[in-house]
Amino acid sequence: MSERRPRDRASKLLGAVALGLSSAEMIEIARRGAPQAPSAPPPPGPPAGKGMLQASAALLAASVLVDSAIEHYRGSFRNPGMYVPLLSSTLALLSGVEGAATGSEPAWRPVRRSSYKMAVAVGAVGTAFHFYDIFRRPGGFGWLNLFYGAPLGAPPALAVSGLLGLCAEELQNAPDGSTKLRGFSAGRVIAALNAVAFAGNVAEVALLHFRGAFQNPFMWAPVALPPVASGLMAKAAVEPPAKSYPLTRIWLWLTTVLGFVGMGFHAYGVSRAMGGWRNWSQNVLDGPPLPAPPSFSALSVASLAAVGLLEEEARDALPEDKAAA
Amino acid sequence: MSFERPRATNGRAPDPFTIGGWTPMREYAEGEPVDFLIVGAGAGGATLACKLAEKGFSVVVLEAGPFWRPLEDFASDELTQEVVYWIDDRITAGDDPIELGGNNSGRGVGGSTIHFSMISLRFRPEWFKSRSKLGYGFDWPLSYEELAPYYEEAEDALKVSGPVNYPWGPPRRRYPYRPHPVNAAGLVLARGAERLGVKWAPIPLATVSAPRGKSPPCVYRGFCNYGCSTNAKQSALITWIPRALHAGAEIRDLAMAGRIETDPKGRAQGVEYFREGGWRFQRAKNVVVAGYAIETPRLLLNSACPRFPNGLANGSGLVGTHLMTHAGPGAWATFEEEIRWYKGPPNMAVTEHWNYTDEGKDFVGCYSFMSQGPLPMKWAQTVATSRGFWGEELQREMRKYNHMAGFVPVAETQPRQQNRVELADEKDRFGLRIPKVTFSYSDNDKRLQKHSVRFMCDVLDAAGGYDIWTNYQDTSHILGTCRMGDNPETSVVDGDGRSWDIPNLWICDGSIFPTCGGVNPSLTIQALACRAADRIQSLAAAGRL
Numbered sequence: 099m100s101e102r103r104p105r106d107r108a109s110k111l112l113g114a115v116a117l118g119l120s121s122a123e124m125i126e127i128a129r130r131g132a133p134q135a136p137s138a139p140p141p142p143g144p145p146a147g148k149g150m151l152q153a154s155a156a157l158l159a160a161s162v163l164v165d166s167a168i169e170h171y172r173g174s175f176r177n178p179g180m181y182v183p184l185l186s187s188t189l190a191l192l193s194g195v196e197g198a199a200t201g202s203e204p205a206w207r208p209v210r211r212s213s214y215k216m217a218v219a220v221g222a223v224g225t226a227f228h229f230y231d232i233f234r235r236p237g238g239f240g241w242l243n244l245f246y247g248a249p250l251g252a253p254p255a256l257a258v259s260g261l262l263g264l265c266a267e268e269l270q271n272a273p274d275g276s277t278k279l280r281g282f283s284a285g286r287v288i289a290a291l292n293a294v295a296f297a298g299n300v301a302e303v304a305l306l307h308f309r310g311a312f313q314n315p316f317m318w319a320p321v322a323l324p325p326v327a328s329g330l331m332a333k334a335a336v337e338p339p340a341k342s343y344p345l346t347r348i349w350l351w352l353t354t355v356l357g358f359v360g361m362g363f364h365a366y367g368v369s370r371a372m373g374g375w376r377n378w379s380q381n382v383l384d385g386p387p388l389p390a391p392p393s394f395s396a397l398s399v400a401s402l403a404a405v406g407l408l409e410e411e412a413r414d415a416l417p418e419d420k421a422a423a
Numbered sequence: 424m425s426f427e428r429p430r431a432t433n434g435r436a437p438d439p440f441t442i443g444g445w446t447p448m449r450e451y452a453e454g455e456p457v458d459f460l461i462v463g464a465g466a467g468g469a470t471l472a473c474k475l476a477e478k479g480f481s482v483v484v485l486e487a488g489p490f491w492r493p494l495e496d497f498a499s500d501e502l503t504q505e506v507v508y509w510i511d512d513r514i515t516a517g518d519d520p521i522e523l524g525g526n527n528s529g530r531g532v533g534g535s536t537i538h539f540s541m542i543s544l545r546f547r548p549e550w551f552k553s554r555s556k557l558g559y560g561f562d563w564p565l566s567y568e569e570l571a572p573y574y575e576e577a578e579d580a581l582k583v584s585g586p587v588n589y590p591w592g593p594p595r596r597r598y599p600y601r602p603h604p605v606n607a608a609g610l611v612l613a614r615g616a617e618r619l620g621v622k623w624a625p626i627p628l629a630t631v632s633a634p635r636g637k638s639p640p641c642v643y644r645g646f647c648n649y650g651c652s653t654n655a656k657q658s659a660l661i662t663w664i665p666r667a668l669h670a671g672a673e674i675r676d677l678a679m680a681g682r683i684e685t686d687p688k689g690r691a692q693g694v695e696y697f698r699e700g701g702w703r704f705q706r707a708k709n710v711v712v713a714g715y716a717i718e719t720p721r722l723l724l725n726s727a728c729p730r731f732p733n734g735l736a737n738g739s740g741l742v743g744t745h746l747m748t749h750a751g752p753g754a755w756a757t758f759e760e761e762i763r764w765y766k767g768p769p770n771m772a773v774t775e776h777w778n779y780t781d782e783g784k785d786f787v788g789c790y791s792f793m794s795q796g797p798l799p800m801k802w803a804q805t806v807a808t809s810r811g812f813w814g815e816e817l818q819r820e821m822r823k824y825n826h827m828a829g830f831v832p833v834a835e836t837q838p839r840q841q842n843r844v845e846l847a848d849e850k851d852r853f854g855l856r857i858p859k860v861t862f863s864y865s866d867n868d869k870r871l872q873k874h875s876v877r878f879m880c881d882v883l884d885a886a887g888g889y890d891i892w893t894n895y896q897d898t899s900h901i902l903g904t905c906r907m908g909d910n911p912e913t914s915v916v917d918g919d920g921r922s923w924d925i926p927n928l929w930i931c932d933g934s935i936f937p938t939c940g941g942v943n944p945s946l947t948i949q950a951l952a953c954r955a956a957d958r959i960q961s962l963a964a965a966g967r968l
């Protein structure tokens with residue numbers, strides 16, 4: 099027992115450092131970010147889906163914020179590091195909302211960029227922390243600890259939110275109407291990111307719904323539908339851009355809706371616990387996580403943005419083809 | 424709360440899932456012989472009632488205790504909940520008299536599964552042939568392979584929540600529900616076992632880790648041994664009984680069976696029972712006794728008649744003999760960190776190492792052991808009785824409550840003729856002679872317990888526990904007393920639970936175990952009941968009932 103405590107202390111220290119760093123970063127962001135006099139008007143004709151990207155980053159950050167707030171509260175904020183994702187996802191959420199609502203006010207750009215970068219960093223560090231939490235438990239890396247240890251899929255979601263935001267920012271920065279990200283096809287890059295993110299999300303849901311023994315047949319829906327979305331995104335990432343993606347769009351709308359329907363199912367799940375919603379203060383903590391399913395919606399919206407970019411890219415390419423002909 | 428009047432009457436029975444709720448119940452006339460009249464609605468009786476009713480037999484169950492609605496009847500209070508125990512007078516004797524009551528038998532629809540700890544483990548395959556394969560005890564008249572499908576059926580009926588991969592025993596289908604998170608008391612076992620290089624596992628438990636129908640997932644409040652007030656626990660009351668009622672069985676609560684009547688041909692013809700202030704008689708084509716290992720032999724012995732002066736089914740003279748219990752010596756330690764062992768079901772981690780390892784033993788037999796979580800009153804009792812603490816000393820010890828952890832084994836005892844249930848001369852409030860229970864440990868039993876205590880102390884020590892102490896008083900399950908076998912001379916019933924002497928008299932409960940193995944028995948009792956139902960159906964089809 100006593101041997102374990104120094105390790106615990108070390109992890110708490112690390113957590114405290116992380117919290118300190120992220121708070122410092124927040125202050126820095128706020129200082130740097132105070133908007134100067136309104137600068138040049140936003141560039142005309144932003145590439146399609148940029149606002150959607152910001153919105154998806156915001157939605158994902160919101161899901162992470164509520165989820166980590168609930169889960170870390172449930173864990174009594176034992177480690178000061180457990181506050182960090184709350185700060186970071188709040189910043190990412192505000193940035194995403196601001197970016198989507200104002201059509202990317204350039205004056206706030208440094209703030210948004212820093213918040214997104216922070217989300218990526220916090221997501222990466224959080225993943226390491228969660229891995230550590232699983233390995234330090236008796237039984238190590240096994241089903242029991244995957245079920246009940248820190249969820250491995252949660253911190254990467256924050257990183258994905260940051261990456262989506264950064265993509266939106268890059269596009270903002272790019273010359274008018276460009277669909278390129280540092281020379282690469284933006285649509286394909288974002289599609290690839292979403293393919294991976296969907297796959298990760300599905301893995302997490304599959305694990306947790308397996309933990310719930312798939313006791314309700316509807317628990318299969320989020321492990322059955324999103325893999326198709328992941329596949330469609332992977333396909334879009336490797337194939338040349340097409341003029342339109344009707345099937346993909348339909349599927350992505352389906353998974354967008356699925357996320358919100360899922361939240362409804364989770365609310366029903368809460369009602370089935372002892373005391374139901376009357377005992378919400380316990381059952382919201384212990385029941386199926388309400389904020390989790392909308393993460394599918396966030397990824398779907400980001401994927402729709404990627405599809406929009408790909409379609410635009412295909413249309414842009416067309417006149418050149420004609421000219422060549 | 425008054426439970427003096429039966430609830431299951433007038434064509435309806437309590438619905439355990441709804442406050443004040445009822446479910447329709449079929450009723451049978453007393454004068455018309457029912458296909459099966461079952462005495463006792465516990466692990467064995469409730470399971471058999473359900474399975475037989477679902478197969479189309481007419482079934483009536485007589486249960487001495489009340490028909491609970493856990494949501495309204497069960498209080499979160501250790502004292503109040505003693506109502507679920509069988510605490511009628513019994514006389515205990517022998518060198519190591521067994522303490523009888525809450526720790527070993529229940530009374531009420533659901534039987535002892537109302538307050539059991541929900542541990543749902545299968546027997547080690549070799550135990551079914553422990554005489555031929557392990558050199559002690561008696562062989563069972565059936566094999567593990569014959570029982571395996573019924574284990575699976577019982578596990579599914581209870582939606583047992585168990586580990587994805589259980590480390591002991593032959594390959595098996597995955598448990599229907601996933602394991603529960605292991606509480607800190609369980610993690611002490613895990614940590615210690617890992618440090619000693621011994622395997623451990625979360626315990627497969629009959630309480631759900633996710634919603635199931637009207638059962639909410641377990642809330643880990645730890646009142647399991649006093650009746651689960653949420654219905655997360657998959658007791659017989661909320662699993663087999665609703666199914667039995669639905670299939671047309673009648674359950675008569677507060678109905679104490681006093682005597683099985685036989686006809687001149689020596690066949691059972693019904694049961695005399697006490698309900699609503701008077702003695703009544705229910706006719707039956709078959710009688711099944713499922714009153715657990717003390718009340719079952721008691722009823723058989725109390726039913727003696729001129730034709731069967733030594734009691735029913737007792738041609739072999741074995742009824743009541745070979746009583747076994749699981750010895751439960753404890754090892755306890757204090758920990759620097761907070762454990763709060765009352766959280767969650769009382770037993771959450773197990774090692775079956777010494778069930779599956781035969782080398783390095785100076786005894787025959789097996790044991791597993793589990794992490795513990797006694798509630799405060801029970802713990803104060805343990806401390807007071809086994810360490811003799813009282814007053815200030817007891818208070819000081821109790822202040823450590825949240826920092827304690829410990830283990831208790833399910834330690835096999837050998838079936839021995841002299842350990843037995845007989846009838847005392849004293850009578851109970853029904854005028855029935857009460858049982859006298861005699862028990863002494865053999866030298867082998869004592870060596871086994873010493874070994875287990877030593878090993879549990881090592882695990883506590885490896886886990887970082889200090890001030891380790893032990894006690895040797897506790898026992899748990901009671902088994903044997905009407906053992907099954909292949910030979911009418913050396914057993915009371917055959918592998919189907921059918922008595923050798925009276926072909927329409929059956930036994931279906933923990934009393935038919937020839938040996939007791941090193942795990943808790945209820946899953947095996949339920950699997951045996953499922954199998955018995957299938958066997959009865961085939962016998963009926965073959966015209967051999």
Ligand SMILES: Cc1cc2nc3c(=O)[nH]c(=O)nc-3n(C[C@H](O)[C@H](O)[C@H](O)COP(=O)(O)OP(=O)(O)OC[C@H]3O[C@@H](n4cnc5c(N)ncnc54)[C@H](O)[C@@H]3O)c2cc1C
Nearest residue numbers: 463465466467487534535540541542680714932933943945
């Ligand atoms: C505290 C405790 C914890 C336990 N934990 C576990 C565990 O974790 N895992 C496990 O496998 N086992 C456990 N057990 C043991 C398990 O509950 C019993 O072994 C099992 O329920 C026995 O089944 P049974 O059918 O033989 O008898 P019971 O389930 O006891 O049922 C017998 C029923 O018959 C009734 N009855 C008896 N005589 C008469 C009569 N003359 N007329 C009418 N009715 C009568 C009784 O009222 C009772 O309801 C535990 C037991 C206790 C007491």
Ligand code: SF4
Nearest residue numbers: 641642644645647651
């Ligand atoms: S801990 Fe679970 S099984 Fe035990 S009484 Fe509470 S809800 Fe029921």
